[in-house]
Structure formats: C-alpha cells, structure tokens
Amino acid sequence: MSGKIESLTLTVGQLFNDNYTVPIYQREYVWTKSQVEQLLDDISNSFDMDDSPEYFVGSTIVCKNTKNLYDIIDGQQRLTTLYITLCCLRDVIKGFAGSAVDSNTDFINKMISDSDNDDKGNNIYRYRISLQYTDSRDILDRLANGDGEKVGSIGLSKSMDNIYKAYTSIKQFIEDTFGEDGLGIRAFAAYLKDKVNLIRIETRDVNHALRIFETINSRGVSLNPMDLLKNLIFMRSKTIDFEKISVNWKEAMDNIEASKEPPARFLIYFVTAFYSDKTVNENQIYDWFLKNPEKYAYPLIFSKDLLEAAKAFKKYVSGFNPDGTENKYLQSLKLQSSKSTRHLILLLAVSKKNTDFSNEIAKFLENLLFVYMITSTNTRKLDTKFVEWARAVSKISKYLISGFRRSRPRTRVLLLSCGAWLGR
Incomplete structure (x- = not known):
C-alpha cells in the first residue's frame, strides 16, 4: 500500500476473508467472562430488533508484515473474541446434524480457515488468526480445528485459560439464548457474518500503526499507563529486539501482578526511584515518558531495568530482599496498619545495592513509619522525603555503602542528607 492510511468498514465476513497474526509483543488475551458476554449481549440485542439492523463493534489497527499477513496492532481482544465466537457457532450448529436443521457450516468454516498462498506461491492452509505470543501455544488452533471439547482445563497457561474460558462462556451463552432453536442459531451466525461491522485501519508499517494506536488510546481511558508505555517502547525499538523486549515485559508484568499492587503504582515508584x-501521579506518568525519551533511548536495556525493578518490587512487598533473603523489618512493615506504600520508592532505589544496605534502610523505614503510625501522623508529609532520599542513595558510593552498616544512626541520616545535597 502507499503511505496513506486506509480505512475500511467491513462486515465480520469480509474481515475474515483475510488472515491475521497477533505479534509476540502484543498483550495476551485478557478478556474475562463479563467482557465476552457484554459483547455478545450487545450483538444479540441488535439481532433481536425489528429488521435486525447493522451493528458496529469498533475498530482495529493493522499493517501488512513480511509474510503478507495483517499484524493486529490494536483490537486483538475483540477480534479474537469474534473468532472464538465463530468456532463456537460452528461447533453448536454441527450438533444439530441429523435433525431438520441444516448443519452445514461451510459459510462459517471459510471465516475460520481457508487455503492460501505463502510468499513463494505454495498452497497452504491457514487459520484466519494466528497468535504469536508464547503462552498461547496452540490453543486457538485447536479451537479452530474443532477440538474445543478436548482442550480441558488442566495444564493451561494463563493466556490459554482465558481463551478456553471465553470459548466455554460463548458456547454457554449460545445455548442459554437459543436452546434447541437450531435455525435461530444459524440466523444469528448469518447476522454476525453479514451485519456486524467494524472499521479496519491499515497503515504502511508497524511504527506507523503504533503511532496511530498511541494517538487513539492516549486520548481516551481504554488502556492503562503500562499498556501505553509498552507501545511507546516498541515504537522506539528495533524490530530485531521485539521478541527479547516482549519476554522481559511479560516477566515484569507477571512479577507486578504477583505483588498484588496496581501496575500504575509500580510504574510511578519505578520512575520516582530511578x-x-x-513524584508524578497516574495521570502524569505517560506524559512524563513522552517528555523524557532519553530515559529509554535504549529500549532493550530499559526493559531489563524494568524487569529487575519489578522482581525487587515483588520481593519487597512480600517482606524479602531482592536476593530472596527474609527481611524482618519489611515483615514488620507488612503488619503495621498504615496503608501507605510510598516507602517502596526508597526501597526500589536501594534494590541494586547490597543486602546489608537494604536491611539497614528497611530498619530505618520500619522505625520511622512505626512512629508515624503510633502518633497518627499523616504519612503524606513523607512523600517528598522518600523522593529526596531515593535521590540520595543513588549518589552514595560503594565505599560509603560498605561502611553504612557500621555507622551510627545519626551518621546514616547524614549520609542520606549528603547524598540528597549532591543530587541537587
């Protein structure tokens, strides 16, 4: 295509005349039962109206890859759900074989898979959507192949489990909505194919697509700062680094999720610590990255730093040092009634120092926050101090750190203050 942005309104049937991939750097399938059922409810309600008017489900951003397939840059949750719905409709309609209902599913099969030519002109068989991220494995292929009932729920990755739950939820929805009305199910499948529309925006390359994605989503509320930052990082990355960055990003997100803390909070603390x-708030964090591109000028290195911080963050929240050793002061902090977690800013700042240093900082924090708790003092007054101290420890040399544990408490505070002064 030319450098122009091409925008087409397509029915589901027209959309799935083409083949798509979800690149490895994309977010995995995360829709829950409520989101899946909301989409189906909306489509079903429109289907039930007089004359069954056309229904618009949104947009997707794509670009052609080197294999002449469409990479899905935005909208993959919705497209994957529609694709799973087609698989469910085919499977349910096949169950009416031998009855008065025509159980031929050829019109659905062509939207699920069809023969195609590869870049060398060889005839191959393709599923309309192919997931590239590792955790999906072959789950979508198995559903597309009609093996949904054989998948089961044992040994599935999180992404596989989400897709399998979507399949079972959709199938249950169809059965609850239509019961034994096989003709009604076929009519609903035809409605989905011919009257459910979405806009497909095609761009010249992945970077162009990512920029459009950024423009659309940074002006709305559909994605959180971590999603937008991920897009920003990939926009500035070399294609050859996509897979490595994606692996680092996924592991970082797994650690943040395991910490039970909001991803946006981790991101704010990460930025503030290093x-x-x-301190920046959640509404400012994405703009901060836009204004400070030099901080992630080397996206692969940045993704590694983010991963190491996420690992340390999870450990600190659980009461351990980054090396996995138990920290009794952090364990004590967990038992205190204060709900403030701002002290994690300072802990992240020392996460690259040695364990003795981490222990002493944790002891300092445990004593400090205990005093604030028993005196009912608002810990918000400490926010600026945590930032100041975070800057301080980043200036303390390894020689000062080696003597930190042996120094008196007053000296420790002095070292922190000197570090803060040096960082001005």
Whole structure:
C-alpha cells in the first residue's frame, strides 16, 4: 500500500476473508467472562430488533508484515473474541446434524480457515488468526480445528485459560439464548457474518500503526499507563529486539501482578526511584515518558531495568530482599496498619545495592513509619522525603555503602542528607 492510511468498514465476513497474526509483543488475551458476554449481549440485542439492523463493534489497527499477513496492532481482544465466537457457532450448529436443521457450516468454516498462498506461491492452509505470543501455544488452533471439547482445563497457561474460558462462556451463552432453536442459531451466525461491522485501519508499517494506536488510546481511558508505555517502547525499538523486549515485559508484568499492587503504582515508584526528582501521579506518568525519551533511548536495556525493578518490587512487598533473603523489618512493615506504600520508592532505589544496605534502610523505614503510625501522623508529609532520599542513595558510593552498616544512626541520616545535597 502507499503511505496513506486506509480505512475500511467491513462486515465480520469480509474481515475474515483475510488472515491475521497477533505479534509476540502484543498483550495476551485478557478478556474475562463479563467482557465476552457484554459483547455478545450487545450483538444479540441488535439481532433481536425489528429488521435486525447493522451493528458496529469498533475498530482495529493493522499493517501488512513480511509474510503478507495483517499484524493486529490494536483490537486483538475483540477480534479474537469474534473468532472464538465463530468456532463456537460452528461447533453448536454441527450438533444439530441429523435433525431438520441444516448443519452445514461451510459459510462459517471459510471465516475460520481457508487455503492460501505463502510468499513463494505454495498452497497452504491457514487459520484466519494466528497468535504469536508464547503462552498461547496452540490453543486457538485447536479451537479452530474443532477440538474445543478436548482442550480441558488442566495444564493451561494463563493466556490459554482465558481463551478456553471465553470459548466455554460463548458456547454457554449460545445455548442459554437459543436452546434447541437450531435455525435461530444459524440466523444469528448469518447476522454476525453479514451485519456486524467494524472499521479496519491499515497503515504502511508497524511504527506507523503504533503511532496511530498511541494517538487513539492516549486520548481516551481504554488502556492503562503500562499498556501505553509498552507501545511507546516498541515504537522506539528495533524490530530485531521485539521478541527479547516482549519476554522481559511479560516477566515484569507477571512479577507486578504477583505483588498484588496496581501496575500504575509500580510504574510511578519505578520512575520516582530511578529517574525523577519529584513524584508524578497516574495521570502524569505517560506524559512524563513522552517528555523524557532519553530515559529509554535504549529500549532493550530499559526493559531489563524494568524487569529487575519489578522482581525487587515483588520481593519487597512480600517482606524479602531482592536476593530472596527474609527481611524482618519489611515483615514488620507488612503488619503495621498504615496503608501507605510510598516507602517502596526508597526501597526500589536501594534494590541494586547490597543486602546489608537494604536491611539497614528497611530498619530505618520500619522505625520511622512505626512512629508515624503510633502518633497518627499523616504519612503524606513523607512523600517528598522518600523522593529526596531515593535521590540520595543513588549518589552514595560503594565505599560509603560498605561502611553504612557500621555507622551510627545519626551518621546514616547524614549520609542520606549528603547524598540528597549532591543530587541537587
């Protein structure tokens, strides 16, 4: 295609005349039962109206890859759900074989898979959507192949489990909505094919697509700062690094999720601990990255730093040092009634130091926050101090750190203050 952005309104049937891939750097399938059922409810309600008017489900951003397939840059949750719905409709309609209902599913089969030519002109068989991220394995292929009932729920990765649950939820929805009305199910499948529409936006390359994605989503509320940052990082990455960055990003997100803390909170603490001289809030964090591109000028290195911080973050929240050793002061902090977690900013800042240093900082924090708790003092007054101290420890040399544990408490605070002064 030319450098122009091409926008087409397509029915589901027209959309799935083409083949798509979900690149490895994309977010995995995360829709829950409520999101899946909301989409089906909306389509079903429109189907039930007089004359069954056309229904619009949104947009998707794509670009052609080197194999002449469409990479899905935005909208993959919705497209994957529609694709799973087609698999469910085919399977349910096949169950009416031998009855008065025509159980021929050829019109659905062509939207699920069809023969195609590869880049060398060889005839091959393709599923309309192919998932590239590792955790999906072959789950979507198995559903597309009609093996949904054989998948089961044992030994599935999180992404596989989400897709399998979507399949079972959709199938249950169809059965609850239509019961034994096989003709009604076929009519609903035809409605989905011919009257459910979405806009497909095609761009010249992946970077162009990512920029459009950024423009659309940074002006709305559909994605959180971590999603937008991920897009920003990939926009500035070399294609050859996509897979490595994606692996680092996924592991970082797994650690953040395991910490039970909001991803946006981790991101704010990460930025404050290592980069910013003041705290930024959730509404400001994405703009901060836009204004400070030098901080992630080397995206692969940045993704590694983010991963190491996420690992340390999970450990600190659980009461352990980054090396896995138990920290009794952090364990004590977990038992205190204060709900503030701002002290994690300072802990992240020392996460690259040695364990003795981490222990002493944790002891300092445990004593400090205990005093604030028993005196009912608002810990918000400490916010600027945590940022100041985070800057301080980043300036303390390895020689000062080696003597930190042996120094008196007053000296420790002095070292922190000196570090803060040096960081001005």
